[in-house]
Amino acid sequence: MSIDMAQFHQVFFEESFEGLAVMESGLLNLDMGDVDSEEINTIFRAAHSIKGGSGTFGFNAVAEFTHLMETLLDEMRDGRRQVTQTAVDVLLGSVDCLTEMLTAIQAEDEIDEGSVNNHKNALEVELNGGAVEAPVEVTSAASEPASSVITVESGLGWKISFSPHTNLLKTGNDPVRMFRELAELGDLEVFVDMQGVPSLLDLDPEDCHLSWTLLLKGEIERSDIDDIFDWVEDECDLSIQPLTEEVERETINEIEEAATPVETVKPASVEVVKADGNEDKPVAAKAKKPKAAASSSIRVDTSKIDTLINMVGELVITQSMLSLVGEHFSIDKIDQLKTGLIQLERHTRELQESVMNIRMMPISFVFSRFPRLAHDLSSKLNKKIELKLVGEHTEVDKTVVELISDPLVHLVRNSLDHGIEMPADRVAAGKPETGTVTLEAYHRGGNIVIEVKDDGKGLNKESLRNKAIEKGLIDESTILTDKQTYELIFMAGFSTAEQLTDVSGRGVGMDVVRRNIQSLGGTIEIISELGVGSTMAIHLPLTLAILDGQSIAVGDATYIVPLGSIIESVKITNDMVNRVAGKGETFRLRNEYLPIVRLHEIFHVESAKATNLMEGLLVVVEGQGVRCGLFVDDLLGQQQVVIKSLEANYRRVEGVSSATILGDGSVALILDIPGLVRLSNQ
Amino acid sequence: MEQNTSNEEKESKVPENSVQFLSFTLGDEEYGVTILSVQEIRSWEPVSKIPNVPSYEKGVVNLRGAIVPIIDLRERFNLEHSEYTNLTVVVVLQAVCLGRNRTMGVVVDSVSNVMNIQKENIQSAPDFGTKVSTEFINGIASVDNRMVMLLDVEKLLKLDGLEEDEAEDD
Numbered sequence: 091m092s093i094d095m096a097q098f099h100q101v102f103f104e105e106s107f108e109g110l111a112v113m114e115s116g117l118l119n120l121d122m123g124d125v126d127s128e129e130i131n132t133i134f135r136a137a138h139s140i141k142g143g144s145g146t147f148g149f150n151a152v153a154e155f156t157h158l159m160e161t162l163l164d165e166m167r168d169g170r171r172q173v174t175q176t177a178v179d180v181l182l183g184s185v186d187c188l189t190e191m192l193t194a195i196q197a198e199d200e201i202d203e204g205s206v207n208n209h210k211n212a213l214e215v216e217l218n219g220g221a222v223e224a225p226v227e228v229t230s231a232a233s234e235p236a237s238s239v240i241t242v243e244s245g246l247g248w249k250i251s252f253s254p255h256t257n258l259l260k261t262g263n264d265p266v267r268m269f270r271e272l273a274e275l276g277d278l279e280v281f282v283d284m285q286g287v288p289s290l291l292d293l294d295p296e297d298c299h300l301s302w303t304l305l306l307k308g309e310i311e312r313s314d315i316d317d318i319f320d321w322v323e324d325e326c327d328l329s330i331q332p333l334t335e336e337v338e339r340e341t342i343n344e345i346e347e348a349a350t351p352v353e354t355v356k357p358a359s360v361e362v363v364k365a366d367g368n369e370d371k372p373v374a375a376k377a378k379k380p381k382a383a384a385s386s387s388i389r390v391d392t393s394k395i396d397t398l399i400n401m402v403g404e405l406v407i408t409q410s411m412l413s414l415v416g417e418h419f420s421i422d423k424i425d426q427l428k429t430g431l432i433q434l435e436r437h438t439r440e441l442q443e444s445v446m447n448i449r450m451m452p453i454s455f456v457f458s459r460f461p462r463l464a465h466d467l468s469s470k471l472n473k474k475i476e477l478k479l480v481g482e483h484t485e486v487d488k489t490v491v492e493l494i495s496d497p498l499v500h501l502v503r504n505s506l507d508h509g510i511e512m513p514a515d516r517v518a519a520g521k522p523e524t525g526t527v528t529l530e531a532y533h534r535g536g537n538i539v540i541e542v543k544d545d546g547k548g549l550n551k552e553s554l555r556n557k558a559i560e561k562g563l564i565d566e567s568t569i570l571t572d573k574q575t576y577e578l579i580f581m582a583g584f585s586t587a588e589q590l591t592d593v594s595g596r597g598v599g600m601d602v603v604r605r606n607i608q609s610l611g612g613t614i615e616i617i618s619e620l621g622v623g624s625t626m627a628i629h630l631p632l633t634l635a636i637l638d639g640q641s642i643a644v645g646d647a648t649y650i651v652p653l654g655s656i657i658e659s660v661k662i663t664n665d666m667v668n669r670v671a672g673k674g675e676t677f678r679l680r681n682e683y684l685p686i687v688r689l690h691e692i693f694h695v696e697s698a699k700a701t702n703l704m705e706g707l708l709v710v711v712e713g714q715g716v717r718c719g720l721f722v723d724d725l726l727g728q729q730q731v732v733i734k735s736l737e738a739n740y741r742r743v744e745g746v747s748s749a750t751i752l753g754d755g756s757v758a759l760i761l762d763i764p765g766l767v768r769l770s771n772q
Numbered sequence: 773m774e775q776n777t778s779n780e781e782k783e784s785k786v787p788e789n790s791v792q793f794l795s796f797t798l799g800d801e802e803y804g805v806t807i808l809s810v811q812e813i814r815s816w817e818p819v820s821k822i823p824n825v826p827s828y829e830k831g832v833v834n835l836r837g838a839i840v841p842i843i844d845l846r847e848r849f850n851l852e853h854s855e856y857t858n859l860t861v862v863v864v865l866q867a868v869c870l871g872r873n874r875t876m877g878v879v880v881d882s883v884s885n886v887m888n889i890q891k892e893n894i895q896s897a898p899d900f901g902t903k904v905s906t907e908f909i910n911g912i913a914s915v916d917n918r919m920v921m922l923l924d925v926e927k928l929l930k931l932d933g934l935e936e937d938e939a940e941d942d
Contacts, residue, residue: 695821736832738872
């Protein structure tokens with residue numbers, strides 16, 4: 091076969107990494123005392139798929155390695171081996187090793203042989219140490235209880251009758267490949283039965299009409315054969331009998347009788363089937379896959395697509411209704427037109443929402459890695475920690491999912507390392523010995539909120555302050571609010587851990603965390619109480635492609651201010667304005683002095699109507715912790731805007747984050763508040 | 773003479789030895805850009821101004837959903853500014869610039885025609901020293917006894933400051 095296997099690699103890697111994630115979470119869920127056999131089955135199945143896939147693609151190192159894991163799991167599944175913590179740890183280690191191997195293969199790097207061998211040895215030790223019986227014998231006995239009677243005969247080989255259902259090829263299975271695998275086990279004779287093949291007129295080349303009788307000779311484990319047919323079990327009639335000389339003779343006779351007439355009658359159609367059925371068609375069936383798995387792919391729930399199709403259907407109906415109104419338009423139809431337009435608006439909005447929905451993924455994609463992290467860290471730190479995940483099904487934009495995971499890992503690590511106290515300290519403080527870290531995601535308004543909450547010792551304001559003074563980050567005389575004090579930990583070079591551990595405490599984490607979150611258009615806030623615990627709340631926009639904006643007018647230009655950064659808009663009087671050093675204008679808003687940024691001045695808009703502060707409006711905005719009053723002519727209205735990159739064809743402009751297209755087709759710039767503040771300070 | 777021999781060599785390698793150019797005028801000067809870089813020709817329409825940029829960068833427009841900058845070639849070449857009328861033309865050019873495909877509109881007085889220029893008729897731009905900047909001029913050709921300046925689109929699209937941006941992005 092001349093299929094370029096490389097095109098399926100991406101799919102294989104994706105599926106394998108998913109499989110590994112399943113194995114990992116399964117292993118972590120295993121309760122030593124009371125093992126749920128279904129859980130082990132799930133882990134086993136995942137391992138098996140990876141083994142099968144890697145074998146197919148020729149990643150033999152992976153297949154071999156997975157095979158060892160599978161053997162161990164198999165014994166656990168059959169109850170022949172106790173599930174022990176050591177075994178689970180070895181398996182977890184192997185999952186990591188496997189991840190590394192696959193990543194290396196994906197990146198076309200060398201596999202780290204040393205680490206692989208270490209894990210292999212660990213697995214083998216576990217296998218040999220724990221097994222009561224020799225695994226080889228057991229495997230055959232376990233999978234085929236009756237075979238104990240005929241084990242002697244099985245030395246001769248097996249007779250396999252394999253009649254696939256017509257749709258076998260469409261599911262991407264290829265008998266030729268299976269036969270090739272069988273041939274590797276022993277001496278294989280293949281007899282094809284072409285009686286099922288219809289005449290050329292009725293023939294659907296994508297169907298499989300052939301069935302086979304296979305004689306496989308040699309000392310072969312029944313389970314090995316089962317493995318090969320594992321993928322097609324539900325799509326064929328399969329019988330596997332131990333081979334005796336008698337059976338062999340009969341089979342050959344039968345086959346010869348049956349085969350000859352067919353071949354002479356319809357040689358042409360047979361040719362077609364052979365060629366199409368076995369060679370070309372699987373290509374067609376599989377070729378569809380890589381399209382979905384281009385460099386970056388996304389898995390979408392079918393129901394979401396269905397909703398989308400529904401919407402489009404309605405849109406088409408509305409459109410045809412409108413064009414009907416337009417064709418014979420008279421003024422009395424104005425009501426009809428209005429209803430149509432309202433409908434159109436609704437459909438467009440719904441359509442937009444459902445398209446956005448397609449990019450949405452449950453946050454569990456991120457959360458799922460944390461049980462492992464907590465498991466590993468708690469044993470490393472000798473703490474007792476329970477990790478609770480709440481709201482895993484909350485959906486967020488794919489980009490957010492991809493970018494939020496690193497900052498979250500940092501936060502969770504910090505909570506585990508700095509937040510939760512040692513068990514003894516906890517008991518002394520009258521708290522339960524086991525600390526709880528809660529990861530919670532929920533929607534609030536147009537935002538998604540992700541909280542990392544712990545019931546640990548909380549942040550100590552005094553020591554934070556002292557530390558900051560010691561590091562020279564703030565002045566001794568600086569007066570800070572609670573909020574500002576907590577914000578200190580986001581400053582670069584700030585670390586509160588008494589002692590550095592390799593888990594966290596180098597003080598590089600938190601400022602990076604905040605920067606990452608801000609680059610996603612989000613904010614992070616800290617709520618903490620000494621001795622009770624602390625909560626880090628991340629607020630993120632639901633999607634990055636659309637923004638809720640407030641349009642403002644300055645002269646003949648329209649700008650968009652992200653709604654999230656607007657605190658309020660005020661009309662001010664002259665007595666509210668003060669000057670600092672004769673130049674910098676500030677105004678007082680509820681006991682807070684805020685600088686005034688005149689948009690028309692820093693953007694040099696000559697047509698601005700309002701130059702006197704009394705005439706225009708001050709929009710109080712906040713960005714990256716900086717507040718200021720943006721002086722504009724007027725507020726126009728709120729609207730959702732689609733973010734368009736300004737840099738794609740042009741360049742970055744200071745004070746502007748991106749652009750959008752307004753309803754009248756003109757371009758409006760979206761303001762970047764922190765950038766504006768920087769610009770006005772120059 | 774030397775140039776002629778080298779052109780003859782080229783002729784033997786490239787069978788089709790003429791290049792198509794779109795010519796346009798700025799005042800009484802005639803310029804040409806290679807036709808392959810021209811995406812479309814539009815009439816002038818109001819732009820959204822961009823703050824704090826050189827005055828020849830007029831602003832951006834919405835070109836079927838993409839944000840495309842518009843630059844005034846007269847101002848770019850330090851020619852005298854002329855008022856925009858309904859007849860003012862915007863030539864939308866595209867070229868691979870700093871590894872990205874960029875689109876940009878340039879404002880010109882009028883578009884003349886498409887001309888075939890033999891490669892051997894293209895001369896390199898004369899050197900005026902520092903008096904006249906020939907930075908964007910790829911070559912000069914003579915068509916019907918008129919001089920046409922052939923512009924380097926890639927250089928034209930590379931606005932000041934773009935490279936710095938790129939470096940920061942990396």
